[in-house]
Amino acid sequence: MPALRSNAKPRTYIILLCAIATFVSLVSAYFTYTNARSSAEDSLKLQALGIGVSIEAALKDGHDFALKKNIFSEVIADESRTGIAYIALYDNKGTTLAHSNERLAGRIVVDNTLAEAILSGKPFFRHSALATGEEVFIMDFPVHIKMDILTLRIALHTYPAEAAVRQANLQIVGIAGIIIALWIAGFLFIKAAERSERLEADLRQKERLAMLGEMASVLAHEIRNPLGSIKGFAQYLLEEAENPGNRENPEHYRGILKEQLGIVVDESGRLEKLTEDLLLYARPVEVRPEEFDLRSLVDEAVRAMGKTGNTDLSLSIPEGIRITTDRDKLRQIISNLIQNAADAASDNGVLNISAKLSGGKILVSVKDNGQGMDSETASKAFEPFFTTKTKGTGLGLTIVRKLTTALSGSITIESKADSGAVVTLELPEKL
Numbered sequence: 001m002p003a004l005r006s007n008a009k010p011r012t013y014i015i016l017l018c019a020i021a022t023f024v025s026l027v028s029a030y031f032t033y034t035n036a037r038s039s040a041e042d043s044l045k046l047q048a049l050g051i052g053v054s055i056e057a058a059l060k061d062g063h064d065f066a067l068k069k070n071i072f073s074e075v076i077a078d079e080s081r082t083g084i085a086y087i088a089l090y091d092n093k094g095t096t097l098a099h100s101n102e103r104l105a106g107r108i109v110v111d112n113t114l115a116e117a118i119l120s121g122k123p124f125f126r127h128s129a130l131a132t133g134e135e136v137f138i139m140d141f142p143v144h145i146k147m148d149i150l151t152l153r154i155a156l157h158t159y160p161a162e163a164a165v166r167q168a169n170l171q172i173v174g175i176a177g178i179i180i181a182l183w184i185a186g187f188l189f190i191k192a193a194e195r196s197e198r199l200e201a202d203l204r205q206k207e208r209l210a211m212l213g214e215m216a217s218v219l220a221h222e223i224r225n226p227l228g229s230i231k232g233f234a235q236y237l238l239e240e241a242e243n244p245g246n247r248e249n250p251e252h253y254r255g256i257l258k259e260q261l262g263i264v265v266d267e268s269g270r271l272e273k274l275t276e277d278l279l280l281y282a283r284p285v286e287v288r289p290e291e292f293d294l295r296s297l298v299d300e301a302v303r304a305m306g307k308t309g310n311t312d313l314s315l316s317i318p319e320g321i322r323i324t325t326d327r328d329k330l331r332q333i334i335s336n337l338i339q340n341a342a343d344a345a346s347d348n349g350v351l352n353i354s355a356k357l358s359g360g361k362i363l364v365s366v367k368d369n370g371q372g373m374d375s376e377t378a379s380k381a382f383e384p385f386f387t388t389k390t391k392g393t394g395l396g397l398t399i400v401r402k403l404t405t406a407l408s409g410s411i412t413i414e415s416k417a418d419s420g421a422v423v424t425l426e427l428p429e430k431l
């Protein structure tokens, strides 16, 4: 379907645009999320280390005293340190030496990660969950007190540090929403474009059919008339041939024969012209430029026209205007214009064909003093099959315009009802 084929390009662009927007948004959302995650992790580590170091110092200062007074509850109560879930101190067997929740002191904890911190001598970080299900960030921090290596465990609430992560999540949801909206909008746009393409194609098809219908009816009419005449006169001649009276009066018979056959020839000529005009109208124009003398071409066109009644035809074309264009096409154009001028002019009409060269352009004017055109005729003159003549096809000016355009020229008509017409052709000197 041509409608869909011509739509393929915008559709590809829209899909490509949506895909690029989706990719860029997803990549940027991914980086925002991972950055937020790692900075939340870093800030939890720093906070835990800060607390760990300061508690280690306090424990070293006065080990027993600190344990008795429960330094951990004091740290948690300190308003400058927020987000601490609990603090505990374990020996290497898992015994809770101290706990911010005093009730848990003395309990033995079975926990492999405690040994891990002691063995590595480095702080060990991980995420875990409280009994309430809340997520906490845990640091197991080896502390050296006198001869012992103990593990200080600091558990932090992750919620405050992960504000940036939550914001990144929110941003991802927002971006996902925008991407979905973008795809829906793209899809709707493509559908609308396809629909309007289809409607346009339907309209073009209807216009083509209407044009074809009009053409068919004009053609049927144009062909039927001369054919009717040809048939009528041929029948008449047949009857005359069989008429015994004609044998006695051959002179009279010859007269009839000449007159009737003349009409048959004329009508066949009309049919021939119609066929030629139709071909010119329908076929693409193939231009073959050559250099020639303008005046000799116009002379040729005038001679080919034969006698145009009592019309007085004059030429005002200077000798030696050379033009490079398609000679045959220009002759067809000028012949059509002269024919129209001769048709419009009355028996004693005056026709003038003039030409001049001006700034690389050649202007050819065909002027007549005929009946001219009213505004309706002037506006429709170039339409195919528009004619005001009983024996016209209405293709003359349509062909003239088509050929003129093919020769990169233009054509204008100046005319008023009852005051003749001037048709001016403007062509490039060299095509």
Ligand SMILES: Nc1ncnc2c1ncn2[C@@H]1O[C@H](COP(=O)(O)OP(=O)(O)OP(=O)(O)O)[C@@H](O)[C@H]1O
Pocket (backbone or CB within 6 Å): 277, 340, 341, 344, 368, 370, 371, 372, 373, 377, 381, 382, 386, 387, 388, 389, 391, 392, 393, 394, 395, 396, 397, 398, 415, 420, 421
């Ligand atoms: N020089 C002119 N003066 C007045 N009217 C004109 C002139 N040239 C064209 N017209 C008007 O324009 C109409 C269309 O002209 P066009 O040459 O296309 O067709 P046509 O002459 O009627 O038929 P044909 O196809 O045989 O040329 C004419 O029927 C006529 O009414």
Ligand SMILES: [Mg+2]
Pocket (backbone or CB within 6 Å): 336, 339, 340, 392, 395, 396, 397
């Ligand atoms: Mg004509």
